[in-house]
Amino acid sequence: MGLLRIRFGSTVKRQLAKPHDTIVFKQNAPELAPAKDSGITVILTAYRRAKYLPDQIAALRAQTVPPTEIWVWSNSSEEELIDVSHLADRVVVANSNFLFWGRFAMANLARTRYVAFFDDDVLPQPKWFENCLNTIEAGHDGILGGSGVILPPAGGYSNKNKAGWNGLHSTEVVPVDLVGHAWFMRKDHLKYMWFEQPLHWENGEDIHLSYMALKHGGIKTLVPPHPADDLSVWSCRPDFGKVVGRMNVATSKTKDHRPLRTEIVDHYRADGWQIVSVRQAN
DSSP: OOOOOOOOHHHHHHHHSSOOOOOOSSOOOOOOOOOOOOEEEEEEESSGGGGGGHHHHHHHHHHSSSOOOEEEEEOSSSSSSOTTTTTTSSEEOOOOOOOTHHHHHHOOOOOEEEEEEOTTTTTOTTOOOOOOOHHTTOOOOOOEEEEEEETTTTTOOOSSSEEESBBBSSOEEEEEEEEEEEEEEEHHHHHHGSSSSOOOOOOOOOHHHHHHHHHOOOOEEEEOOOOOGGGGSSSSOHHHHHHTSSSTTTTHHHOOHHHHHHHHHHHHHHHOOOOOHHHHHH
16 A cells, blocks of 8 residues: 655645744743642732732742642633733643633642632731631631622622621631632532532632532631731732722623523522521521
8 A cells, every 4th residue: 555645735835834822921830730738829810900910829838827829710801811920839721711710620720728718809917827727727618719709598699797807707607608708618619610510600609619518528617817906817918909900801790690500599599508698596
């Protein structure tokens, strides 16, 4: 049998001769360490507000219990990519916008006992990780977060009843239905997020995570103490979150997702979700 010969036109030849596009990082990441039963891996995001990453990373390095590693998940956007490899330990760049799901998926690769997540408009205070670890050690293990929502008993979604940096400032741990802005949990709890497909991929990752963890693992969602007289343990510096969060740049700020979130909540309640107000009434 003769060899199969394929002739390429001159245009194709010129395309094949072009050098491949490359992304060159200022710093390469080291090899991943073996898994260990300690430490914290932080997942940050870059979409349209990457300029706030240096402040976030500085605040994380200054924690009384500093993280083992800081990773950055960068979704595709219309803005030019900012290389933060010299600030973070690992950087993953996607040519797609995986919204909020990419960061939670990437956290499954962490080699530490705990994983933590922060929205790009959140600046943790110095004792936030210490606060989370103390909460777990005191017997309140779960999906911990900085801005918790207690859903209304009548159904649907509403975030009017909150606990955390932008809600009830309590000296106690507060049970809630879901948390946002900042998450802290054992890595093992993250697996429940993937036990079922989300009802919608466009929004509701916080609702999905908390319900899946409760349904499949009996893992509750909690807000660690946010005392009014000690901001050092808070999940977010209030002025940073409130000012930056109002900027009309995040998807959550440019589109009303409340109808979709109501649909998700009602669907999960019909599936058997016992929300906090119902559990406390029984």
